[in-house]
Amino acid sequence: MRKLDPTFYTVAIAAVLAIAASVLLNQLVGSTPGSHAQKMTGGSAHAANTSTLRPVWAASATGRVEPSGGEVRIAAEIPARIVEVIATTNDRVSGGDLLVRLDSSDLMQKLIAAEAEAEVRVRERDEDVEEAAATGPALDRRKAEDALYASERASFRALMAADDVYRQHRADEADADALTKAREALAEAEQKEADDRAALEKLAENANMPLPTRLESSLTIARTEVAQVVHAIEKTRVRAPQDGAVLNVWAKVGEMAAPSPDAALLLFGDISSLRVRAEVEERDVTRIRIGQRVVVRADAFPDQEFEGVVTQIAPALGAPRITSRGPRRPTDVEVLEVLIGLDGTPPLLTGMRVDAFFRHEAAAAATQ
The missing domain is CATH 1.20.5 (Single alpha-helices involved in coiled-coils or other helix-helix interfaces)
Incomplete structure (x- = not known):
């Protein structure tokens, strides 16, 4: 080649x-x-x-859905063994309804003894000649004290009866009418107690009221012991703080309840309306205002947007509880907690993680 x-x-x-x-x-x-x-x-x-060009949103933040009044972790007031769990998850309850019952057998025995002691003190007072001769303001006070004690005992019995009917109603052993009547009887007894208490307080304002005698003081002490035992018994009955729903139940029969927020028995909340607790980053805090319109989006509802309005802004920055700060800045304080009230009754679930987008004020006014 x-x-x-x-x-x-x-x-x-x-x-x-x-x-x-x-x-x-x-x-x-x-x-x-x-x-x-x-x-x-x-x-x-x-x-x-x-x-x-201006960004579409004034700010955005991550948040979680919760009941409008927040989530309430209900714990026991005294350490005691759980003997009955009446409530179940998703139950709609009224304020005062019995949710969990703790062991009160020893307190019931103390109540019997305290009531017997009070009855003895009443007989001693009534059999005394000088006490029987009481007249004027002293006699009026005695009658008012007796009436108040009687109404207090009637209220306690009505409360125990209403609890029994409520438990029977939950077990389908009593109808709604029986429960309604029991609640009405309880309301009447409590009203009678309030009226008698007000009457006694009014008598106590009399400047000419004589001092209690020795027997009257002994009777007052005995009745106070009865009231203390009744108060202790009431602490063994965990009740709904208001109308709402039981979101979760952790109590189990046989376990020991402890008076600690870390040992809550139930999670409670009013889910008739919902709100979002959002965490706004520090750089966006000046763009948030009370009354500002917000759009909320959730991954569970990709094709839907939920409207809301800013109802509360925290007065200071705090540590984030929803979003992670990362290992390089574990102690930074950089978020502002904002509460957003949601319009209507959206299908969101409490605890659901969502994204909140805050509208510009001009854009919010245009959409209204």
């Missing part, structure tokens, strides 16, 4: 370079100063338009 002359390679490379230089020169000549200025002007206008 014939070997090519190196001069041929040199000439070929030079020809290629000449062609490339000619093409580049033609492009530079065709690019006039006017067209170049027009391109520069167009680019500047685009940059100016871009700089005047």
